[in-house]
Amino acid sequence: MSPTLTLPDAIAQDFGLIADLIQIHAVEQPDSLALRDSERTLTYSGLNALMDRVAAALQRDGLAVDDAIAICAWSSVTYATVFLGALRAGVAVAPLAPGSTPESLARMQRDAQAKLVFADASTADVLGAPEACIPRIALDGSDVGRAFDDWLAPEGAKPTRVAPEPSSPFNIIYSSGTTGEPKGIVQGHGMRWSHVKRGARYEYGPDTVTLLSTPLYSNTTLVVFFPTLAFGGQVILMSKFDAAAYLRLAQESRVTHTMLVPVQYQRLMAHPAFDAHDLSSFQYKFSTSAPFGAALKADVLKRWPGGLVEFYGMTEGGGTCILEAHLHPGKLHTVGRPAEGSDIRLIDDEGREVPAGGDGEVVGSSAGMMVGYHRQPEKTREAEWFAPDGKRFIRTGDVGRFDAEGFLTLFDRKKDMIISGGFNIYPSDLEAVLRGHPAVADVTVVGVPSEAWGETPIGYVVRKPGDDTEPAVLLEWTNAQLGKTQRLAALHLIDELPRSAIGKVLKRELRDRHGRG
Structure with missing residues (x-):
């Protein structure tokens, strides 16, 4: 990076390094806050100096471009600094979920070929004894x-300048850390740079204050974390989400941007003190990672100032759809239209493109695509689809349909679709009906084995506080509104749906629970 390069010139480049942008901010706005958690703040000059020390320590320990470290901890200023410092050294970061099983964490560390593991006290038990x-x-x-302070390079230390390529690994995000065999999604520096370029549309700048309550090991968080810092804004990190604490912080800190998953929006909007808080400073609120119901979007638009933007895509990349809900209130049932530079298509079970107006699996291609699954070339091939002209796409596993205006409506995950008696049933259709009952606070539908039909749908419902509606009543009410082939075979009450740290319902756990009787 040229020492005289300004921020607008740097971001205008086709490709650049996020770590270089931090250096520009350290010169142009050294005393501006960059990072903050409940215990610590860090200015841009302080962040830049600490990144240098982290990068120098990694190089001292023999790590080079394309090597990797792992971080298994809850979000903090120190966590963020290690991540950014590794990027300055050209070292890839594998952020691991502390909620994973010890066995999964051990596999992920080995798969990433991590040369160092950064952790905190809260993850000591799940990490187990250090591997030699x-x-x-x-x-x-x-x-x-x-x-950490003992490991860190001394004050004033400077790393050797490195120049990662767009395809050089930026991070390795693991797609399965609670159950199953984890797959490491290798995202390149070019993919992250495309997120920075996109950020110009959403008014990131030195006055931005972004509040993040989703974890730093999640791609959901990083989609907003890096653009905020790239444009010189401030990031406030919450180690755990709490609705009351979130609302208090948002008001006190005059937050302008945030990323939340749908279940967090649901809990915030239902909080009895929501409307008592002054949230007028918000410019943009983002969401991704899980289905975002149209009614909930409408409630957010009505009661929470600022724009509402939903990103649809995968950690693997391949293309993004964007719904700017505040600009398209009549399209809240969709996930928006393909972003600039994203080629989104639909294919059938034989891998052929479906005609206009048809349903198919969503595949996407863009500059923001994973390099592949780390050390799993066969899994990478399974995730790819190639157009007749050879263009590479990433398969999403989602089934959807484009409307006449190019907005994409999703029906369900292909793997979650229920085939009952030869008929395709989309759980999301059944869930939408159930959400219409006044007793229902949360719901999911899964397919389970059936001797008569092959598969059959059953529902799991969380009732609203104080409600005592019987399951049989809910079941009868729901089935009266469904087609004969869609009807639920059973409905169970549950205190809380099992969810991942970023709000995705863990349907596999419910299927397993049913199987155990």
């Missing part, structure tokens, strides 16, 4: 590993 070949660094001064 992978040194461990404690981010919080705990005894989970070598103290």
Whole structure:
């Protein structure tokens, strides 16, 4: 990076490095806050200096471009600094979910070929005893590993300049950390740079204050985290989501941007004190990662100032649809239209494009695509679809349909679609009906084995507080509104739906629960 390059010139480049943008901010606005958590703040000059020390320490320990570290901890200023410092050294980061099983975490560390693991006290139990070949660094001064301050290069240390390519690994995001065999999604520097370029549309700048309550190991968070810092804004990190604390922070800090998953919007809008908070500073609110109901979007638009933007895509990349809900209130049932530079198509079970107006699996191609699954070329091939002209697309596993104006409506995950008696049933259709009952606070529908039909749908419902509607009443009410082939075979009450840390319903757990009787 040229020392005289300004921020607008840097971002205008076809490709650049996010770590270089931090250096520009350290010169242009050294005393502006960059990062904040409940215990610590860091200015851009402080962040830049600490990134240098992290990068220098990694290089001292023999790590080079394309090597990797792992971070298994809850969000903090120190976590963010290690991530950014690794990028300055050209070292890829594998952020691991602390909620994973010890067995999964061990597999992920080995799969990433992590040379170092950064952790905190809260993850000591799940990480288990350190593997002899992978040194461990404690981010919080705990005894989970070598103290971070002791490991860090001395003040004033400068790393050797590196120049990663667009395809060089930026991070490795693991798609399965609670159950199943984890797959490492390798995202390149070019993919992250495309997110920065897109950020100009959403008014990121030095006055931006972004509040993030989703974890830093999630791609959901990083989609907003990096553009905020790229444009010189401030990021406030919450280690855990709490609706009351979120609302208080948002009001006190005059937050302008945020990323929330749909279940967090649901909990915030239902909080009794929501309307008592001054949220007028908000410019943009984002959402991704899970289905976002039209009624909930409408409630957010009505009661929460600022724009509402839904991103639809995969961690693997391949293309994005964007719904700017505040501009298209009549399209809240959709996930929007393909973003600029995204080629989104629909294909049938034989891999042929479906005609206009037809249903098919969503596939996408763009500059923002994963390099592949780390060390799993066969899984990478399974995730790819190639057009007749050879253009590479990533398969989403979602089934959808474009309307006449180019907006995409999703029906369901292909793997979650229920085939009952030869008929295709989309759980989302049944869930939409159930949500219309005044007793229902949350709901999901899954397919389970049936001797008579092959598969049959059953529902799991969380009732609203204080409601005592019987399951049989809900079942009868729902089935009266469904077609004969769609009807639920059973409906169960549940205190809370099992969800991942970013709000996705873990349907596999419910299927397993049913199987165990």
